[in-house]
Amino acid sequence: MSRARKVREFFIEKLILASGLASVVFVVLILIFLLREAVSVLKTVSLGAFLGGRFWYPISDPARLGILPLILGSLAVTLGAVVLAVPLGIAAAFYIAEVAPRRLRGLLKSCVEILAAIPSVVLGFLGITILVPFLKNFLGLPTGLTALAGSIMLAFMALPTIISISEDAINAVPREYKEGALALGATHWQTLHRVIIHGALPGVIAAAMLGIGRVFGETMAVMMVTGNAAAIPHGLLEPVRTLTATIAAEMGEAAQGSPHYFALFGIGVVLFVISFLINLTADLFLARSRKR
Amino acid sequence: MGRKSAGKALAAAAFAAALLAVPGTAARAPQAGRTLQIKGSDTMVNLGQAWAEAFNKLHPEVNLAVTGGGSGTGIAALLSGTCDIAESSRAVAEKEIAQGKAAGIVFNEELVALDGIVIVVHPSNPIGALTLDALREIFLGNVRRWKQVGGPDWPVVLLSREVNSGTHIFFKEHVLRRGKSKGPEEFSPRALMMPSSYAIAEEVSRNENAIGYYGLGYISPRQKVVAVAAGEKEPFIMPSLETVRSGRYPISRPLLLYTNGKPQGAVKAFIDFVHSAEGQEIVRRTDFVPIK
Numbered sequence: 001m002s003r004a005r006k007v008r009e010f011f012i013e014k015l016i017l018a019s020g021l022a023s024v025v026f027v028v029l030i031l032i033f034l035l036r037e038a039v040s041v042l043k044t045v046s047l048g049a050f051l052g053g054r055f056w057y058p059i060s061d062p063a064r065l066g067i068l069p070l071i072l073g074s075l076a077v078t079l080g081a082v083v084l085a086v087p088l089g090i091a092a093a094f095y096i097a098e099v100a101p102r103r104l105r106g107l108l109k110s111c112v113e114i115l116a117a118i119p120s121v122v123l124g125f126l127g128i129t130i131l132v133p134f135l136k137n138f139l140g141l142p143t144g145l146t147a148l149a150g151s152i153m154l155a156f157m158a159l160p161t162i163i164s165i166s167e168d169a170i171n172a173v174p175r176e177y178k179e180g181a182l183a184l185g186a187t188h189w190q191t192l193h194r195v196i197i198h199g200a201l202p203g204v205i206a207a208a209m210l211g212i213g214r215v216f217g218e219t220m221a222v223m224m225v226t227g228n229a230a231a232i233p234h235g236l237l238e239p240v241r242t243l244t245a246t247i248a249a250e251m252g253e254a255a256q257g258s259p260h261y262f263a264l265f266g267i268g269v270v271l272f273v274i275s276f277l278i279n280l281t282a283d284l285f286l287a288r289s290r291k292r
Numbered sequence: 293m294g295r296k297s298a299g300k301a302l303a304a305a306a307f308a309a310a311l312l313a314v315p316g317t318a319a320r321a322p323q324a325g326r327t328l329q330i331k332g333s334d335t336m337v338n339l340g341q342a343w344a345e346a347f348n349k350l351h352p353e354v355n356l357a358v359t360g361g362g363s364g365t366g367i368a369a370l371l372s373g374t375c376d377i378a379e380s381s382r383a384v385a386e387k388e389i390a391q392g393k394a395a396g397i398v399f400n401e402e403l404v405a406l407d408g409i410v411i412v413v414h415p416s417n418p419i420g421a422l423t424l425d426a427l428r429e430i431f432l433g434n435v436r437r438w439k440q441v442g443g444p445d446w447p448v449v450l451l452s453r454e455v456n457s458g459t460h461i462f463f464k465e466h467v468l469r470r471g472k473s474k475g476p477e478e479f480s481p482r483a484l485m486m487p488s489s490y491a492i493a494e495e496v497s498r499n500e501n502a503i504g505y506y507g508l509g510y511i512s513p514r515q516k517v518v519a520v521a522a523g524e525k526e527p528f529i530m531p532s533l534e535t536v537r538s539g540r541y542p543i544s545r546p547l548l549l550y551t552n553g554k555p556q557g558a559v560k561a562f563i564d565f566v567h568s569a570e571g572q573e574i575v576r577r578t579d580f581v582p583i584k
Contacts, residue, residue: 056481058455059455059461060478132498133498136499142448142449145495224491227484227485228454228484228485228486229482229483229485231481239484241485249454249487
């Protein structure tokens with residue numbers, strides 16, 4: 001090995017190391033900044049009143065900074081999306097990986113990729129012009145701007161994530177399992193739901209968790225179709241205001257250094273913590289599925 | 293908020309620049325090296341800043357600082373000589389004029405824009421006129437069905453702007469709090485917070501249960517405009533440029549600039565700009581009613 005080449009490789013190695021470290025450094029810096037700004041909200045309200053308060057009137061004097069309706073709003077929308085997208089996504093993944101003829105498989109996979117490529121504002125626009133009036137008329141609601149509309153939009157956004165990662169997990173099930181089952185006289189369907197599902201389960205759960213993470217952090221489409229009313233929701237058929245939509249709608253005008261401004265950073269921390277927990281769970285399951 | 297295309301803004305700026313290039317206008321160019329302090333009404337801060345930005349492109353030698361604090365703060369600052377122009381959404385009070393006399397300050401009032409808010413419902417809603425008190429009860433959330441104000445037995449869906457909107461604040465202070473800006477009343481938590489006047493217009497035109505408010509510029513045949521009466525015995529007035537300008541429409545107010553004596557130099561240049569076609573176009577763009 002020539003000296004010049006050694007030097008070059010040394011630098012390339014260090015450069016890659018620095019790139020790897022950069023992402024860690026950024027995460028830590030973002031977290032420090034978020035926490036530093038968010039902590040000041042506790043000068044105005046206690047932690048309990050912030051997380052458990054039922055009223056969000058951030059610009060009133062004195063401001064009422066309770067984010068319970070916002071947390072429940074985010075959870076309602078996410079839960080609805082999970083119920084819609086997870087079974088559909090997993091079923092689609094099984095179909096694509098195990099059942100579909102080879103040619104159809106290619107077509108379906110490209111369709112899923114196209115679905116992933118649709119910008120969320122475009123989905124939101126379709127939601128507000130088509131889905132919202134449809135829901136109102138079909139279900140006889142006072143307004144179609146509801147948590148359910150947000151859930152349906154988000155289900156569309158979570159599907160590609162759930163389908164592709166589940167499909168990878170199914171393909172990763174060792175071939176011998178399937179061959180063994182078939183050799184023992186099991187039918188294709190028996191093999192599928194007795195053997196392959198079990199092998200792929202951790203990966204499929206990870207796919208569902210990553211889909212949920214995608215849904216929870218989504219902002220634009222949700223803001224356009226959920227009505228953004230900061231009242232405690234009693235079901236999916238009511239308007240809700242999500243954590244993300246609140247930050248997006250109010251950050252532009254919140255006076256820097258005001259309790260409102262700090263409260264929005266507090267919401268950011270809450271979002272960060274919940275997303276982190278969701279991703280952590282997904283990682284644990286992914287690690288388990290790789291071990292097998 | 294309806295933003296004009298950049299191209300149109302550019303054309304307007306070019307047109308204004310061409311006007312300035314006419315020989316002779318250079319003579320009234322303001323003196324360099326001064327910072328013009330503009331202070332007052334929070335409602336007008338964005339308007340003032342938009343004027344300042346556009347004015348600065350024509351007169352880069354003038355420094356402008358636009359700050360809020362409220363109409364009273366602006367007038368107090370003018371009295372104490374700490375600002376050059378006070379932005380105010382109310383006329384000066386007798387007391388302030390007396391204070392001015394003592395301090396040798398003569399208030400010069402410039403009407404620069406009007407603020408008028410239109411109440412809209414779905415075209416199929418038979419309600420065509422409401423008193424301010426009825427509106428107040430509706431938006432406080434005490435009226436749950438249209439029947440309670442003489443309409444059909446439909447649920448009421450409240451549409452409001454987001455908290456960062458001046459229209460939201462004005463409606464809250466003027467209708468919900470009857471002009472007492474520090475009152476305890478708030479929009480019902482069930483009120484849907486819409487990201488723009490456009491979103492309100494869209495939902496009102498699709499939803500027969502909805503009631504919303506927006507600036508005069510948004511009126512379209514797809515929404516029904518409601519006439520408003522200041523009290524039980526007052527006449528119902530439809531909002532229009534004329535009734536807002538004459539002050540007969542009850543949800544409107546003048547937006548004023550105050551200076552000490554007749555404006556001169558940079559102050560005069562700024563006020564002339566505000567009265568110009570471009571200045572009044574900015575008024576329209578920030579959701580207020582131009583006076584020309």
